[in-house]
Amino acid sequence: KAGVTQTPRYLIKTRGQQVTLSCSPISGHRSVSWYQQTPGQGLQFLFEYFSETQRNKGNFPGRFSGRQFSNSRSEMNVSTLELGDSALYLCASSGGRQLGEKLFFGSGTQLSVL
C-alpha cells in the first residue's frame, strides 16, 4: 500500500506570490490534516478535511486555505506569501471515523519564501 504522498518535495517562492501544495492520502483514507512545522513555532495544526468538508481548523490567517477532492486528495494554498511562511508543511491521512486512530504522515513539502 502506498504511503502519503506530498508534492512537490521542495519549493522556492518570493514574497507576495501564492503557492499550492498537494497531498495524496493512503488509499481508502478520507481524512487529510495539514500541519506547519517551523523551528520557532514547532508543529502547528492548520486544518483537517473529511469527505470534502473542512471539519477542523487551526488558528492561521485566511491566507491559508485548503480543499479536498472527491478522491480524497487535498491541496493547501497560501496566498500573498510572507517570509514567515517558510516551513515544512506536513499532511497526514487517516480513516477519519475513530477518535483515537493513527495518523499517517507524508514526508512534507519544504517551502522557502525569499
Next chain:
Amino acid sequence: AQSVTQPDIHITVSEGASLELRCNYSYGATPYLFWYVQSPGQGLQLLLKYFSGDTLVQGIKGFEAEFKRSQSSFNLRKPSVHWSDAAEYFCAVGLQGAQKLVFGQGTRLTINP
C-alpha cells in the same frame, strides 16, 4: 488553553542506556495522548497512543509510556536505546481525538556510541 510541554529540548544518552523523555500536558477533559518520532527529512511516525484503559501503554520499537493523571504527564521510556533511535520525539494531545493535534516542541535525542 490546551498545551503540551516537553521540558528537554535535547537529550544525549549512550547506546544501551535507558531513556525517559518527559511530557506534561494541560487539557480539561480526558486526553488523547500520542508520541510521534521524526527522523531527519521524514514525516512523523506514531510510536504509541493512550486514551483509556491501562495507563502503561506499549508501542513500536520497544517504547512504552505511562499516563499519570495526577501529574498530567505522559512520559516515554525505553530500557535500552539503539543508535537508530536518534531522532526527534514529539508528544501530542488530541483535541478532537487524533484529528486535531497539539504538539510539544519536541525533544531531540542523540545517541553516543
